Amino acid sequence: MPPQKYELFLSIKGTSAPECQCEIILDEDEENNKAKLELKFQQERDKIRETLQTYVDRNVNPPRGVGNEFLNEVLQSWMREISEGFRTTMLTRDLPVLTNDEIDKLDDDGYRILPEDLEFIPPDINDIEPTIGVLPPLNF
Numbered sequence: 001m002p003p004q005k006y007e008l009f010l011s012i013k014g015t016s017a018p019e020c021q022c023e024i025i026l027d028e029d030e031e032n033n034k035a036k037l038e039l040k041f042q043q044e045r046d047k048i049r050e051t052l053q054t055y056v057d058r059n060v061n062p063p064r065g066v067g068n069e070f071l072n073e074v075l076q077s078w079m080r081e082i083s084e085g086f087r088t089t090m091l092t093r094d095l096p097v098l099t100n101d102e103i104d105k106l107d108d109d110g111y112r113i114l115p116e117d118l119e120f121i122p123p124d125i126n127d128i129e130p131t132i133g134v135l136p137p138l139n140f
Contacts, residue, residue: 003027008078009090010055019090020055022048031082041075048075 008022024044030036041048049071074091081089128139 001028004031004087006031006078006082007088008074009088010052010074011090011092013092013094020052022051024048026082034083037079037082041079045071045075 003025004027006024006026008020008024010020010022011018024040026037026040030040052071052074070093074093077091078089
């Protein structure tokens with residue numbers, strides 16, 4: 001029997017993002033032998049992780065925390081369905097929350113490019129003056 005393609009479709013609860021699709025090619029021996037199936041998934045783990053990282057736009061494998069657990073949960077569910085004979089697996093999961101340790105490792109400079117059609121208009125502060133007292137509140 002020729003190698004077969006197995007597909008995973010992952011969607012995240014509460015988002016309108018399209019499903020993430022991963023695939024793995026298994027021969028008959030790998031799909032029927034749990035140890036060989038796990039070995040194949042270990043070999044393909046980085047490829048699957050990169051696909052999931054791109055999809056969830058979040059680091060799925062921080063040094064410690066929920067990211068690795070999320071990846072393991074997805075892979076275990078997919079392997080279980082393959083061992084039951086399903087060629088297509090559809091999963092819906094909650095996106096894991098970043099822990100305080102992971103927030104410190106977050107590296108995002110933001111999107112600093114202003115649109116070309118946006119014109120900066122400085123505020124007019126010429127008519128602002130104190131009303132009473134030495135350091136009174138300002139009226140705008």
